[in-house]
Amino acid sequence: MFDPTVFDNLKVAMENTVYDLDNLDSRIDITQRIDRLEMSVMSREFAVQFRLREHPSVTAEIQLKADLNNLAAEILEIKDQVPGCVLLLSFYMEIREIESQCSRIENILAEIWKPDLRPVQTLSQIYGEKTSIYQNRIELRFSRQINEDQMEDIPELLEHILLTLMELNKV
Numbered sequence: 001m002f003d004p005t006v007f008d009n010l011k012v013a014m015e016n017t018v019y020d021l022d023n024l025d026s027r028i029d030i031t032q033r034i035d036r037l038e039m040s041v042m043s044r045e046f047a048v049q050f051r052l053r054e055h056p057s058v059t060a061e062i063q064l065k066a067d068l069n070n071l072a073a074e075i076l077e078i079k080d081q082v083p084g085c086v087l088l089l090s091f092y093m094e095i096r097e098i099e100s101q102c103s104r105i106e107n108i109l110a111e112i113w114k115p116d117l118r119p120v121q122t123l124s125q126i127y128g129e130k131t132s133i134y135q136n137r138i139e140l141r142f143s144r145q146i147n148e149d150q151m152e153d154i155p156e157l158l159e160h161i162l163l164t165l166m167e168l169n170k171v
Contacts, residue, residue: 005074006083006147007066011035011046014062017154018048027162029053032061042068049092052162055169060161061090070145084145089161091138091168098123098134101171105138108167112160116143138168 004012021028032049047063065086074083095101102121109119120141123134 005044005066005071007044007046007064007071007085009148010064010085010146010151013151013154014046014064015048017158018050018062021158021162022050027053029056031059042071044071052165052169055166058091058093058165058168060165061092062161063088063090082145082147084147087142087146089140091140091164093136093138093168093171094133095123095136095171096132096134102136104171105136105168108164108171109138109140112164112167113140115140117141 018028018030022030028050029052030048030050032047034045034047036045037043038045044066045063047061049059049061051057051059063086065088066084069081070083070085072078073081095105102123105121106119109115117140120139122137122139124137125131125134
């Protein structure tokens with residue numbers, strides 16, 4: 001009999017909560033879903049991207065990752081190792097005024113998330129195009145892994161993401 005890992009259980013809980021926001025609550029539109037097993041390094045990755053139905057200009061992405069060490073710690077029941085997953089949140093949006101908008105974005109994330117690690121904003125532009133629009137990828141990393149103990153926090157996590165989407169749409 002297959003015994004689901006911490007990764008599998010978190011993935012299903014996260015996926016169900018996100019799909020309920022799309023199908024039942026009609027608050028978001030899911031734009032992409034990734035479920036990957038990387039056999040060369042025995043890692044797992046799940047990601048889902050979505051945006052607010054009423055304000056589609058900013059996209060959010062939730063990403064769960066488990067590497068070989070995490071999977072082995074659980075499957076082999078290695079003592080003194082707590083199996084878990086890395087959680088990464090990303091937001092994607094266009095900006096025009098780098099200094100003012102990036103500063104406002106950082107303040108919004110600090111106010112909503114109070115993160116341990118500073119958010120990373122990566123700006124890109126297509127070389128050769130005469131435009132003043134930049135693509136901003138905003139990454140919010142966490143200083144610790146998550147596991148099944150945080151399963152009950154998933155609805156609150158999603159509400160924070162929705163609030164962040166609402167605020168980023170005002171930037």
